[in-house]
Amino acid sequence: MIDKKDIAEKRSEEWREILRKTIKAKDRASVDRVHMNELDADYRSSNIEEVNMGLTAEQAQSEASRCLDCIDPTCMTGCPVENNIPSFVKHIEAGNFLLAAKVLKESNSLPAVCGRVCPQERQCEAKCIYTQKMGKDAVAIGYLERFAADYEQLHGASDESVEIQKNGSKIAVVGSGPAGLSFANDMAKLGYELTIFEALHEIGGVLKYGIPEFRLPNNIVDIEINNLRKMGVEFVTDCIIGRTLSYDDLHEMGFKAIFVASGAGLPRFMNIPGENLNGVMSSNEYLTRVNLMHAASADSDTPVYFGKNVAIIGAGNTAMDAVRTARRLGAEKAMIVYRRSEEEMPARLEEVKHAEEEGVEFLTLHNPIRYEGDEKGRVKSMILQQMQLGEPDESGRRSPIEISGATIEIPVDLVIVSVGVSPNPLIPSSIDGLKVSKWGTIIVNQANMQTDVQDIFAGGDIVRGGATVILAMGDGRKAAANMHQYLTEKSDT
Amino acid sequence: MNKIVKKEYYSDKVVMFEIEASLIARARKAGHFVMVRQGEGGERIPLTIATADKDRGTITLVIQNVGKTSAKICALNEGDYITNVVGPLGKATHIENVGTVVCAGGGVGVAPLFPIVEALKKAGNRVITVLAARNKDLVILEEQMRAHSDEVIIMTDDGSSGNKGLVTNGVEEVILREKVDMCVAIGPAVMMKFVSLLTKKYDIPTVASLNTIMVDGTGMCGACRVSVGGKTKFVCVDGPEFDAHQVDFDEMLMRLSSYKDQE
Ligand SMILES: Cc1cc2nc3c(=O)[nH]c(=O)nc-3n(C[C@H](O)[C@H](O)[C@H](O)COP(=O)(O)OP(=O)(O)OC[C@H]3O[C@@H](n4cnc5c(N)ncnc54)[C@H](O)[C@@H]3O)c2cc1C
Ligand SMILES: Cc1cc2nc3c(=O)[nH]c(=O)nc-3n(C[C@H](O)[C@H](O)[C@H](O)COP(=O)(O)OP(=O)(O)OC[C@H]3O[C@@H](n4cnc5c(N)ncnc54)[C@H](O)[C@@H]3O)c2cc1C
Ligand code: SF4
Ligand code: SF4
Ligand code: FES
Numbered sequence A: 001m002i003d004k005k006d007i008a009e010k011r012s013e014e015w016r017e018i019l020r021k022t023i024k025a026k027d028r029a030s031v032d033r034v035h036m037n038e039l040d041a042d043y044r045s046s047n048i049e050e051v052n053m054g055l056t057a058e059q060a061q062s063e064a065s066r067c068l069d070c071i072d073p074t075c076m077t078g079c080p081v082e083n084n085i086p087s088f089v090k091h092i093e094a095g096n097f098l099l100a101a102k103v104l105k106e107s108n109s110l111p112a113v114c115g116r117v118c119p120q121e122r123q124c125e126a127k128c129i130y131t132q133k134m135g136k137d138a139v140a141i142g143y144l145e146r147f148a149a150d151y152e153q154l155h156g157a158s159d160e161s162v163e164i165q166k167n168g169s170k171i172a173v174v175g176s177g178p179a180g181l182s183f184a185n186d187m188a189k190l191g192y193e194l195t196i197f198e199a200l201h202e203i204g205g206v207l208k209y210g211i212p213e214f215r216l217p218n219n220i221v222d223i224e225i226n227n228l229r230k231m232g233v234e235f236v237t238d239c240i241i242g243r244t245l246s247y248d249d250l251h252e253m254g255f256k257a258i259f260v261a262s263g264a265g266l267p268r269f270m271n272i273p274g275e276n277l278n279g280v281m282s283s284n285e286y287l288t289r290v291n292l293m294h295a296a297s298a299d300s301d302t303p304v305y306f307g308k309n310v311a312i313i314g315a316g317n318t319a320m321d322a323v324r325t326a327r328r329l330g331a332e333k334a335m336i337v338y339r340r341s342e343e344e345m346p347a348r349l350e351e352v353k354h355a356e357e358e359g360v361e362f363l364t365l366h367n368p369i370r371y372e373g374d375e376k377g378r379v380k381s382m383i384l385q386q387m388q389l390g391e392p393d394e395s396g397r398r399s400p401i402e403i404s405g406a407t408i409e410i411p412v413d414l415v416i417v418s419v420g421v422s423p424n425p426l427i428p429s430s431i432d433g434l435k436v437s438k439w440g441t442i443i444v445n446q447a448n449m450q451t452d453v454q455d456i457f458a459g460g461d462i463v464r465g466g467a468t469v470i471l472a473m474g475d476g477r478k479a480a481a482n483m484h485q486y487l488t489e490k491s492d493t
Numbered sequence B: 001m002n003k004i005v006k007k008e009y010y011s012d013k014v015v016m017f018e019i020e021a022s023l024i025a026r027a028r029k030a031g032h033f034v035m036v037r038q039g040e041g042g043e044r045i046p047l048t049i050a051t052a053d054k055d056r057g058t059i060t061l062v063i064q065n066v067g068k069t070s071a072k073i074c075a076l077n078e079g080d081y082i083t084n085v086v087g088p089l090g091k092a093t094h095i096e097n098v099g100t101v102v103c104a105g106g107g108v109g110v111a112p113l114f115p116i117v118e119a120l121k122k123a124g125n126r127v128i129t130v131l132a133a134r135n136k137d138l139v140i141l142e143e144q145m146r147a148h149s150d151e152v153i154i155m156t157d158d159g160s161s162g163n164k165g166l167v168t169n170g171v172e173e174v175i176l177r178e179k180v181d182m183c184v185a186i187g188p189a190v191m192m193k194f195v196s197l198l199t200k201k202y203d204i205p206t207v208a209s210l211n212t213i214m215v216d217g218t219g220m221c222g223a224c225r226v227s228v229g230g231k232t233k234f235v236c237v238d239g240p241e242f243d244a245h246q247v248d249f250d251e252m253l254m255r256l257s258s259y260k261d262q263e
Helices: A004-011 A014-022 A025-029 A057-066 A074-078 A085-093 A097-107 A111-117 A141-155 A178-189 A218-230 A247-252 A283-292 A317-328 A349-357 A426-430 A469-492 B022-027 B068-074 B107-122 B142-148 B167-177 B189-201 B249-256
Strands: A052-054 A170-174 A193-197 A234-236 A255-260 A280-282 A309-313 A333-338 A361-364 A366-373 A379-392 A398-411 A414-417 A456-458 B002-011 B014-020 B033-037 B044-053 B058-064 B084-089 B100-106 B126-133 B151-156 B182-186 B206-209 B225-228 B231-234 B241-243
Touching (some): A052 A141, A057 A141, A085 A097, A085 A141, A097 A111, A097 A141, A111 A469, A141 A218, A178 A193, A178 A469, A309 A317, A456 A469, B022 B044, B022 B084, B107 B182, B107 B189, B107 B206, B182 B189, B225 B241
Parallel strands (some): A280 A414, A333 A361, B182 B206
Antiparallel strands (some): A379 A398, B002 B014, B014 B058, B033 B084, B044 B058, B225 B231
């Protein structure tokens, strides 16, 4: 819940009153939105360096000065975790970058990540008064969030390891993605002893094995993981809950409650002819090979196809990550095949723009219906059905309709299917009493993230299906607060 | 990090490792496998848990040296550590007393077959095991199999041990001789394909354990997918065992060659 009183109190602090008066609102509004410094498109298409280079302090302060410090900051209603946006932005304007980061950390435990990967144009920035009322470009809230968080990672007090009084209660977390990490962060601060169990050999969930380095460098995630380690959070990799350890085992080991954040890791396919040919794979497989197994590096034993003519089916963030990865691995032709039009693409706007700059081709209003292979069983072409847009469907987007008889054949040597993911069934199928929806997601009480099994809470993609980092993170925090309450009430009775 | 407590050569190219993995040893059942990664930059490969000792907290793997990763692992010695071992994975074998079962193992399939033979016997079945190899030196686990089978038939390509012929000859011999209620086939895809064709002819229910290429082993990537009864299945979570008569072995063979050019 947005705490209007708190917002008003912070807003009326003396320094902010003064800061507001230093520049007239009209002048603030006449500053152009900052441009992110980026690597050159030609240069970056052949390496994995982060594309967005961040803002300089001057750029950040100038951008922060655009913010009107609204009495009713509508931007906050667009942020799933209700970051106090004007408060952190004004600290940036005032040059107090560490204080800005502190404000962010009150509501968001992974600001360096969210600043980079949130779909801001649909969340906070969509609700900024500049977009809502003034017909201008929103304050670059995401860039500023990233700026403050990066500044803190570089210049913040490194030995912030405040002694936390441990309360002796052990809590297990299943999965080390954003939901699990943010949950652990809050619970550790409350004094619980946390152990995060991770099935893979790497910690970080999708932040590591999915989202590529050129968008979210691993070291940004590692800093957050190390912060948790400093707070005493333990990580156990190569351990699958429901397999290596059962629910009962966790009880025997003394865990008082469990937070399930196992994500939506299962790839969907379209079930069309030729989909099992060699050279057709899920985006999960492709990105896992490259990001988790480092298949493109010479020191890695894991192979990956270096396709020359690569098609990615779908237009979400995962599809954009896959197509841009293919480009970086040497694809001469890298194509996005999408059955609707550019307008309906679910990916972040910035990723689409970056993909375009990097020479990715967009075959919108096309849908694959079949793949053809050569005599060795390798994919050699795709047959695409041409589409047109009809009436809006239940999702509010105009639904694609086939143009009868209009098909084209395009040569390809690598096809990456990126049409969505389903929740990982491992946990629901191994714990009696957990209720799942028809989509396979774990059903929780939305008010407190508790499942039908009292001592199990759940959040993130396992509850929502494929969603976003910030929603997963928000779930983690909500579950932490409510689990704490549940455990406190339980021990009181 | 899992410590190797015992290493034994079963043949030139086949090595048995007993490794520390107490949690896996406790949780595993016949038919389960683990994913193993050796060294930074190492690939994840699936290996069946041949046996486990709960008290010692160890599991046993039998590895055939066929390529880069298996060679890396086979080169390790007692006291060394395997970088990552995770499991147990896959569905456990459905074990019940069905009567007479023929267990056919070829090549590296012999190792994963062993725990199944053991479990089937324990459940009260009459178990006839048919082991196939190119020659005498490549026959592995014969003694262990004899200890848990009612009969063991050895088939070699050159007749240097047991009978001369293919695994299918051995299986057919049994079928012609007595009533067989079920067949289990594990080995190279081609072998499983021909065993499956044979038992289909005689209408004998047959289970094959598929050894597809895997990446994560937890259902996350789809690299291991096969067509079973016209539907796409993930071997690591839906299998590794399937009704052999429903498996599209030709597609599986094609998919196994995916990365041939690169390895
Ligand atoms: C390629 C890609 C790009 C994306 N881009 C964006 C983006 O730009 N912006 C955005 O907001 N969102 C993006 N997303 C979505 C976002 O990453 C997810 O919504 C988010 O990571 C979900 O977090 P989570 O913590 O629920 O699960 P995950 O991040 O999926 O983590 C779950 C973890 O649990 C582990 N696990 C699963 N089962 C078990 C078990 N039984 N025992 C132990 N461990 C287990 C898994 O191995 C995994 O590490 C993207 C997703 C992908 C795949
Ligand atoms: C569920 C399961 C259980 C298995 N259990 C065992 C076991 O107990 N012992 C054991 O030795 N092996 C087992 N395997 C097979 C083992 O995983 C492969 O032999 C291994 O991945 C090869 O890796 P490599 O890097 O050494 O060889 P690579 O260099 O990858 O390949 C060498 C050669 O083997 C072929 N090959 C690669 N992968 C496979 C495969 N999965 N099946 C058949 N041929 C393949 C390649 O095409 C190539 O010709 C199992 C496989 C699965 C799926
Ligand atoms: S967390 Fe995401 S939605 Fe919230 S303010 Fe930051 S960038 Fe915007
Ligand atoms: S709505 Fe825009 S201008 Fe107003 S406080 Fe939020 S970011 Fe600043
Ligand atoms: S190995 Fe990845 S889904 Fe089976």
